[in-house]
Every structure is written in structure tokens, then in C-alpha cells.
Amino acid sequence: MKLTGAQALIKSLEMEGTEVAFGLPGGAILPAYDPIIDSPIRHILVRHEQGAGHMAEGYAHVTGRPGVAIVTSGPGATNIVTPLCDAYMDSVPMVVISGQVASPMIGTDGFQECDTVGITRSVTKHNELVMNADDIALSIRQAFHIATTGRPGPVLVDLPKDVLQTATEWNWPTDAEVAASLPGYRPTTKGHPRMIKEAAKLIAASHRPVIYAGGGILNSHAAAELRQLAELTGIHVVTTLMARGAFPDSHPLCLGMPGMHGNFTAITAMQRADLLIALGSRFDDRVTGKVGAFAPDAKIIHVDIDPAELGKIRRPDVPIVGDARLVIEQLILDVRATGPQPDRSPWDRQVAAWRKEFPLHYDEPEDGDQLKPQFVLETLRDSTPDDTIVVSGVGQHQMWASQYWRFEHPYTWVNSGGLGTMGFAVPAAIGAKVGRPDKMVWAVDGDGCFQMTAQELVTASSERIPVKIAILNNAYLGMVRQWQEMFYDERYSEVYLSPDLPDYVKWAEAMGCVGFRVETPEEVQPTIDKANEIDDRPVVIDFRTDAREKVFPMVPAGASNDDVVVHPTQVPLGSPGPGRRPPRTVQ
């Protein structure tokens, strides 16, 4: 069967099970857009290629299937560099198809030419420039295989226009042919049995263990196994920013999020632990604080499918390369065989005491105060189903969303962790809703973030994707403001945005959404209820929140986790000390 390269491309995407692609056509990718008309693949026309990339990520986060984006050469490709890097940092499976100028033009600085493969090399798990139409099917198979196996990540396939136009004999490579074509790619999935036995022994000898669960739990679909391990051993679990939902927040063993804005108990339990069981987590600087002072007494069991993560930051006592789910399954058997767990009641009592003394806290508003962002989030949380998908941008609102939401199910939290990409929320929420149309999807966004990618709500309106956006509008780049307040002597530099410019309600309406504005606590609940009832178009709520509100607890950048700063009102008078140090300035 003879096909054009473009037809072979679209047929390959179909063969890989692609149900939706996010993209925007242009000159070099034009040939690929013709067969899309006849394809069952749903194409969602974005307004900016960055939107396509984040939508593909949002889709991948909630479905576990690779997100697909299609862009043209030059600016189309450069516009998707940010989502590629974001997906690379957060191990999100994604396949990006980029058009390229015709092969004789490559290297001549042709119109809309750029070195896409060169530019994206360091922000993709792999990329490939395909110079022959006969190689298209194999390249697409390789791309999906690489994106979804081992440590997942983004793969870019760059296709020159003439290659898309050339006729080729259709040939769908077999699994064996794909494997043979990638002689250097053999991810290890099964952990070393002796190492897993060692891990079981360390656990049995530990009196203060903590499970440090990362995004790898979600990538390996190991939430059920994680829960089994925790319940079998009675060991507390912290869930990193990327792992929120991997272990239910309501579970008695769940300590919530660790790290720079984690809760006091999660941070301190890790600091005092004698054993950290790191499962699909990578000792990110936002979790460890000052690395040299992180969990000083803890032995480390580190399970990761990426060998390069083991020992990159902290040398493990028991390194285990493998898929988290397969390793945990075996670990459970070995823990059972090792015998009963030691009595850890003193430790459990200590953890309970920390929890009681330092819960998450914010002060009730006084008359005339603007809305407390935490109150908005609590109300939103309590007014939505517990399997609601929550998507956030980056900044204060993201930390509050992670802190104040109670995640009960895996794949209900979507955010940009490693790269910290402002503007992630709106497009990622759209992608998530496309992937899970059966679920309610709420984006929690900041006003700064919203302005970066809000145009994709036009995409959502025209494609009838009913996402809901809660803007916590404090008229500031809030996290930067917080740092300037605490560490730059309240010298506010270039962080003020204005609450009214733009007018978010009018802007929402102009984009085909329903827009609401909420300024008083009494309006919060009824407006959320109204928004929840709208299911035929996107909704945007502009919550006017208190700019003075800061995210606590906080481990200042470069500080040890021992020096976590709790909310000022939680500091007992006259007793500043480790774990209770007040911030330099308190408003």
C-alpha cells in the first residue's frame, strides 16, 4: 500500500492509539494536516503552540497515555520548547511532531527554519530528524515506545516537508523490529532481588522510617501497592508535589507534602527519620533544602527506574533500579518474610504530637480584609466531588492548592513541579478535561499565571471543553512578592499587577466563558455552586484575595529543613528555636 509520508504519519499515530492531538498548522507541517481531515483522531486547534504542549501534558497526567502535539517548523517548534522541558523535568510521556523545512533547505536559514532537533536535544528524552519517508512509521513507533517506557518523557519527531510529501510503502514495524532498532535502549524494570531483600532488612531494623513517595509511584501505577506497603509496615508516607494523590490524604499514615512549603510534620519526620524509603522520588532541592543537612541520621533506600537518579544527590545505602510497582510488590513479599515490624510507638507518638502542634494554619480574616486564598480553596475543595481533577499553575496558589486540597485518588492533581512553568494551569486543565471528560476539572490559577496562557480558553470554548478556572487574584506575582517581603526588606520590585487590569470577567466573557467575580466570603460558596452547574462552556471566577497572605510553612532557600518557618501565630512567644524560628519580618 503506497501512502504519502504525511498519510503514513497520521496512520502511525492512529496505530499507536492516539485519540486526540493538540496542535496548530503552518507551512512546513501543512502536508500532515490534510490526512487529519479523514482521520478519527480528534485534533484540537490551539491558539499558541505552548498551549498544545501543556494540553498534551495535562492529558498524559490524568490518562497515563502519551499526549500528542503537532506544530510547524521554526516558531511553532520554539514555542513548544517550554512544554517539552516541563514534561522532561516531570517525566511526562509526550510525543511532539514538528514540521521542518524541506530537506534541501535545511541548513540554509530558510523561512521558518530552525535547528529544532538541536534546540530540543537537552529538553527531550529523545528526538529524531527523519530524512526518509520510509522511516516515518518506525520513528513514530520508537517515539511512543521511548516516551512511555522506562522513565517516561517527551520525544520529538522532526519531519521535513518534502519527506511528508514523498510516497512510501506502508510498513508497520513489529515490536521486535522496534527493539532491534534501539540497541542502546533497554530500561531495567525488575529490581535486583538481593537489594530488595536488603531493603526489607533495613526496614525491619528501623525505628523511625518514612516513605518518601514521588511521582514515580503515579508513573508506575503503584498507588495500590504503596498503600499495601504502608499498611503492612505501619510506616508514614510523605507525598511530594508530584505525588499528591498517590496516597490518600485522609489515610492515618499520610503526612502530606514535604519540602519548601510542605507541612511541618512531613518535613520534620523526614529530618528526624533513621530510614527514608524513597520510591520514585529524586531528592529535589525543593524537598531536601540544604542537602548536607537533609535527614542527617537517615539511611536511604532509593528505588527509581532511572539509574542516574541513584546517588545523584544523596548516596543510597540500598540502591534499587526498577519500576516502583514491581519493586514494591517484591518488597512486600520480602517484608512479610522478614517477620514482624519493630515497635515504633514512640516515633508514632512523636509524629502525632508534631501534627497536633503544627497543623496547617492561616489567620481568620478581620473585617475589611480581602478573601483569604486558603478559605477559597477549602470551600472549593468541600464543594466539589473528591475525584475532582485539580490543575494548578506555579506560585503561591499552587502551594496552597497542594496544601489545602485533600487528595484521595491518584491522577487528580496536575501541576508543573520541576520546571515551575507559570501559565501551565489553563492549557493543562483543558488537556486533562479532554482526557477525562467524565470528571470535573478545576484549575486553580494565579492572576500572573492566568495572563500567560489565558488565550487557550478560546480553544476550550470553541471545542466545548468545560473547564473551570479559579483565579486567586491578589494583583501580585505573589510568590515573588513573598520573597521580597521576607528576604528583601519589603522592597517590592516589579511584582504589582493590578486586580482590575485586565478585567477578568469581561476577558472570560470575550473568550466565550462565563465569568464571575467574588469579593466577599459570603459569595464564595454560591458562586462555586453556580460554576459547578455549568457544563457547556468554561467558567472563570475572579476571586479577589488578600495579597498580604504568605505561604507557610516555609524553608527559606538554601536553609536546612531544621529551620522551617511556621506560620507566625504558631510560634510560641519567647521560644524561637529549631523548627519555630519566626520570619525576619511579620506583617
Next chain:
Amino acid sequence: MAAAPPALHHTLSVVVENKFGVLARVSGMFARRGYNIFSLAVAPTDDERFSRITIVVDAEQTSVEQMVKQLFKLINVVKVTELGPSESVERELLLLTLRANATERGQVIELLQVLGGSIVDVGHETLTVMLADAPNKLDDFEDLVRPFGITELQRTGRVALPKLDKSAPRRPVLGKVG
């Protein structure tokens, strides 16, 4: 001139797919992660699908481990072997042009005979010579001919293969001390 690499040098022998862009992936990874390459040599192996890149790096052991792992993460990298100085045979090629008039040439030729080098080109007042040997031998040669006046110098960067097992199988080690 070409100072001997510090004691911390490690040689990585990396088998990669013989495709365009692979060298850029490897060197890009080193640049991106802040690792310094001391020398680098690339050529196809006997199997034309693969090339061997020999990279000498200056680094401490922990970061060499990390380099090996990061190299292996590259999809086109098939095999990575770290060769310690005592575990490998290393060779490097040197081409060197030096000033030597008719009366001085005899001394240079004598030196080349001793060291196993050869003359590859002769000019009116200059000679280009070649020497292929262990890197430290090339360093010595450079020092010896420097008094003549070196005008051009090019070294290839080292290539290396693992040393072969010299012991017969299953024979007990006799007279082991310590």
C-alpha cells in the same frame, strides 16, 4: 605544553550508534551537566552500525559514575565502559612540525629511531614527524624536541581498549603477599 592529565583522569569508552547527531548528543550532555572533556576521539568500529568514542575526563569518582549513568541515558548510547589507567592500553598519535636545518636533522632522526617514530614530510628548514604511542611517551617526545623549536603540533586524543586477561583460568594465585 600538553601537561600530563592529572591523576584524576578517567577514560570512558563509549559505543554509540553510528548516526548523525550522536556526537552532539554526547558532547551536549557533558556541556549541559558541567563536565569537562580532556580529550575525545571518535571513529567507527569494525561493525559499521556503531562508533566508539573514547573520552578522557577529569573528575572525581562520584561524578564519573554520574557521567556514565547520564551517558547511558542517551538512547543512541549502546555501551559505556570506564577504563582505569591500569586497566587499559592507551595510544595516541602525534604529528609535529619542528625547525631542523640540514645539520640538526641527524639528531632528530636518531631520536625518532629510538622512540619508534617516523618522518612524514620534509621541508627546506622544517620536518614533520609522527609518533604513535602511550600518551606519556608523546609528552616525553615533545620535551625532547622542544629545543629545536616546535612550529605546529597536533595530537589526536587518546584511544583505548581494555587490557586483556593475562591469567590462565582457574589457577590459584600462588605466593600472594599481604
